[in-house]
Amino acid sequence: MxxxxxxxxxxxxxxxxxAVARREGYELxxxxxxYGQRHRIELEAAKRVAAAVGVAxxxxxxxxxxxxxxxxxxxxxxxxxxGGLIEGIPVTYVPARNTVFLSFALGWAExxxxxxxxxxxxALDYSGYPDCRPEYxxxxxxxxxxxxxxxxxxxxxxxxxxxxxxxxxxxIRLGYELGVDYSLTHSCYDPDPRGRACGLCDxxxxxxxxxxxxxxxxxxxxx
Amino acid sequence: MxxxxxxxxxxxxxxxxxAVARREGYELxxxxxxYGQRHRIELEAAKRVAAAVGVAxxxxxxxxxxxxxxxxxxxxxxxxxxGGLIEGIPVTYVPARNTVFLSFALGWAExxxxxxxxxxxxALDYSGYPDCRPEYxxxxxxxxxxxxxxxxxxxxxxxxxxxxxxxxxxxIRLGYELGVDYSLTHSCYDPDPRGRACGLCDxxxxxxxxxxxxxxxxxxxxx
Numbered sequence: 001m002x003x004x005x006x007x008x009x010x011x012x013x014x015x016x017x018x019a020v021a022r023r024e025g026y027e028l029x030x031x032x033x034x035y036g037q038r039h040r041i042e043l044e045a046a047k048r049v050a051a052a053v054g055v056a057x058x059x060x061x062x063x064x065x066x067x068x069x070x071x072x073x074x075x076x077x078x079x080x081x082x083g084g085l086i087e088g089i090p091v092t093y094v095p096a097r098n099t100v101f102l103s104f105a106l107g108w109a110e111x112x113x114x115x116x117x118x119x120x121x122x123a124l125d126y127s128g129y130p131d132c133r134p135e136y137x138x139x140x141x142x143x144x145x146x147x148x149x150x151x152x153x154x155x156x157x158x159x160x161x162x163x164x165x166x167x168x169x170x171x172i173r174l175g176y177e178l179g180v181d182y183s184l185t186h187s188c189y190d191p192d193p194r195g196r197a198c199g200l201c202d203x204x205x206x207x208x209x210x211x212x213x214x215x216x217x218x219x220x221x222x223x
Numbered sequence: 224m225x226x227x228x229x230x231x232x233x234x235x236x237x238x239x240x241x242a243v244a245r246r247e248g249y250e251l252x253x254x255x256x257x258y259g260q261r262h263r264i265e266l267e268a269a270k271r272v273a274a275a276v277g278v279a280x281x282x283x284x285x286x287x288x289x290x291x292x293x294x295x296x297x298x299x300x301x302x303x304x305x306g307g308l309i310e311g312i313p314v315t316y317v318p319a320r321n322t323v324f325l326s327f328a329l330g331w332a333e334x335x336x337x338x339x340x341x342x343x344x345x346a347l348d349y350s351g352y353p354d355c356r357p358e359y360x361x362x363x364x365x366x367x368x369x370x371x372x373x374x375x376x377x378x379x380x381x382x383x384x385x386x387x388x389x390x391x392x393x394x395i396r397l398g399y400e401l402g403v404d405y406s407l408t409h410s411c412y413d414p415d416p417r418g419r420a421c422g423l424c425d426x427x428x429x430x431x432x433x434x435x436x437x438x439x440x441x442x443x444x445x446x
Binding site for chain 1: 284319320322326329353356365366368371
């Protein structure tokens with residue numbers, strides 16, 4: 001059984017990616033990060049989502065991206081915007097986050113003998129976050145080819161971003177086709193102390209719009 | 224004053240790189256990693272070396288590469304070889320280590336407004352570790368260009384590896400020219416409980432051979 005590493009945040013995108021990778025028949029190795037995110041509660045969702053799909057292993061790597069700062073998601077000094085989606089790169093961008101995540105995933109993939117690394121970047125993120133664009137994924141794949149012993153020995157790592165060209169609504173429809181239980185997921189950047197979604201941050205707005213466009217009702221509880 | 228991020232392990236290569244970056248006039252931001260390495264004592268050397276050169280800031284990022292495993296440097300189950308240098312990639316190779324380190328450095332550089340990231344990879348490592356080769360550094364630079372907000376806005380990050388084509392002896396001669404105090408550094412992969420170098424691991428052998436070829440006496444204490 002071929003192995004794959006899947007980056008799992010606990011959000012709806014990575015839950016869908018897990019289901020896509022399962023459909024393709026991989027033995028799944030889920031990886032999440034406790035990186036100083038203010039919505040750390042997403043890690044509980046990541047555990048639920050990984051358990052529901054039936055992964056071989058799920059590891060949570062603790063890293064302190066807050067030490068670097070520069071983002072509303074890791075710094076208490078920068079507020080999460082609630083006023084609606086804007087043009088350009090939002091302050092919730094975390095410098096080099098996907099690059100750090102993929103680097104850990106690459107190391108784990110090499111140790112596991114996996115060649116495919118799945119990541120849930122998508123077309124909506126594309127408009128805002130630089131490390132969610134196709135040219136970024138391609139550049140990472142070229143790096144992976146020369147970065148590792150496995151690569152030198154001829155292994156060709158693939159960075160799989162199956163949602164990259166899809167809208168949120170398309171992702172949600174695909175997820176329902178594949179049996180994803182979105183009640184297990186968490187998307188909000190700034191949940192209340194009970195873990196309920198704010199409904200106003202960019203992540204909540206994109207999620208709610210996606211469910212509406214897909215013709216489904218979001219099963220999550222909002223404030 | 225232009226800022227640069229410098230990866231500092233506490234070894235002789237990164238101590239020399241710090242001196243090179245200082246000579247070029249950068250304001251220096253040193254970054255080290257507490258990554259589960261068995262020679263964790265090198266972090267004390269990193270602090271000494273950074274303090275001696277006069278950095279603006281030195282941060283130590285804690286990450287658990289041992290959770291991923293696959294290396295004699297992070298796994299108690301794989302012994303550090305002491306029998307002499309061999310052909311090929313040694314078991315002290317840590318999967319994706321430089322990729323992880325450079326990713327944190329890239330994020331910090333973006334937050335600091337720095338464009339140059341210095342790393343002490345060199346020609347001797349080149350023969351063994353895949354992530355010390357020129358094609359690796361070039362691939363990382365291409366990734367950095369598309370990975371960040373700064374890159375999208377036109378900043379061109381440079382991964383600076385000034386030692387990459389140098390032998391250990393050449394590095395040591397350069398360091399003495401620049402006033403590096405090598406008594407502050409630590410290179411051994413498997414020091415004794417008092418922190419003394421073993422003299423037998425690959426890192427000790429390369430270091431001792433380098434000092435001998437350069438015509439200097441290594442100021443470190445060996446077992």
